[in-house]
Amino acid sequence: MNKPLDATVSRAEIEDFLFHEADLLDNWKLDDWLALLTDDAAYYVPPNDKPDADHRTTLFTIADDIVRLRERVIRLKDPNCHAEYPPSRTRRLIANVRIVGVDGDTIGVAANFAVYRYRRGEPVREFVGHYRHKLRRVGGVLKIAERRAILDAHELGPMGSVSFIL
């Protein structure tokens, strides 16, 4: 299962890429993070009871096209983004990385995540779940074409706002 389905990509390369992405997000280097995305990228956080749903017919927590994603980064960098001021501190652990399929230049990737989020005056909030990403090579460079973060929790209430990039 873990051997690459295509000789042009290895799990090690995917892991390096995801670890780098996590590092950028944890350090709030959001413009650098945006540069990892394709020009038609999408970012989804589906409702936890309907992880496979289509954002066109189901209400998600987040369903950004690239236009709104760029606006989201503008917002997150603004001190008037009150939900993230002062910004959350996050630490992401990415594990169980697998290449689940290769279709042309698109690589399906699955990984588990645990994101620890700390805010001033608050206990830690743990966001645990798994990613289902679609990566694509653009000019030889890996980019994220679709990013889906699926939370495990039965009850999303205690997590409060998902106002940072999950």
Add this chain to the structure above:
Amino acid sequence: MNDHFAPQYAGPGGRSGGGRVQPLVRESRENLSFAVNREVFVSREIFEREQRAIFDRCWIYLGHASEVRNPGDYKTRSVAGRPVIFCRDRSGQVHGLINSCRHRGAIVCREREGNARGFYCMYHGWTYNTDGTLRGVPDEASYPPSFDKAAMGLAHVPRLESYKDFYFVSFDRNAVDLETYLAGAKAYIDLVVDQSPSGRMEIISGIQEYDIKANWKLLVENSVDDYHLVATHSTWLNYMRNSGVNMSPPKGSGLLLPTKGLGKDLGNGHLTTDNPNYRGRPVARWISVYGEDAKADIEAIRAELAARLGEARAARVADTNRNLAIFPNLVINDGSSVTVRHFTPVAPDLMHVTAWALGPVEETEAQRARRLHAFLTFYGPGGFATPDDVAALENAQQGYASWREVPWNDLSRGMAKNEHTNTDEEHLRVFWRRWSELMEAHA
């Protein structure tokens, strides 16, 4: 600020010597002042009194008929602290059943939602039909002759009534009927329902849930308080501007539409904002965020409205935003999308929010996608605005730790005016007057 409201400590629970309840809401029409004591946001005793005086007596939202469309469909909900099964029985009748076995009390439905032939208690194996009647009792022969199986069905909520597919529960058998209770709010529900050609709206798949570490009453205020828009939501306003949306309110004709946003008293503690729209509406006002492709489609939706409702009513439906607060804890925001938002007090400083998107059943996939996209731009735990509302309410709640030193919230804005705009606080005062009235009546 209000000198005649010189801070004075009334003792815990708003009570001073002799057990007399001090007013927690102080209004002086003479001095044009209105203040709410911050103790109402922090006191455990007031929280408990609210459960009895408000949540045990008012009509509390249960769910929408579209959520239990087919026989056997059910949702489990917490209503005024009680576990309730909202379901449609095999014959099509809608029920609110208390989710507690008549034998020893265990909940008989543990799923969030589904379709069932009946409900089963895992403790001793009693089974119930979807209309609540008791179907099976293991070893029934061991019960004495006095055991009346027909009387041992799941309890029904004392009162269950609906208006235009919105179902409400009251735990007060003597409550006025729902339509009387809703009073002026009905006309504003009608404006939402009129968006569907057949008058049928539906809850869209997908639920949003988020806790706010703040008192539930702050979300009532926040949902209808347009004064906070510029300070709290500047990043959302920037997003809309960046997307080419003209954010200056349009000049209304003055005949069909309000020329400015208003805040209105709808009776029985219900209230609404009523604003000319400038931020787009799926039904039916185009903005650049929707894309050029959507222009003709929005025009067609608008034409259908006008043909069905007449030009004046179509404008009323399509060109105004209304954030409707139905006392005590339901908000229907009919803005850049329609959201049904229900919030449950958990503790004085904690509420649980559940929100759904509502849309006409006739919507095409493209229209539905546009509605959901518009929804997420503003609303929800990942939206561009709601998280900042959550932050505002949590910041306020943190500030109330000093309620003894700084006891009063000021809500006098607009009191000297004859016309009450959406950025004044008259409609917030409507809520507080009703809250205070019920709390005093059932102290």
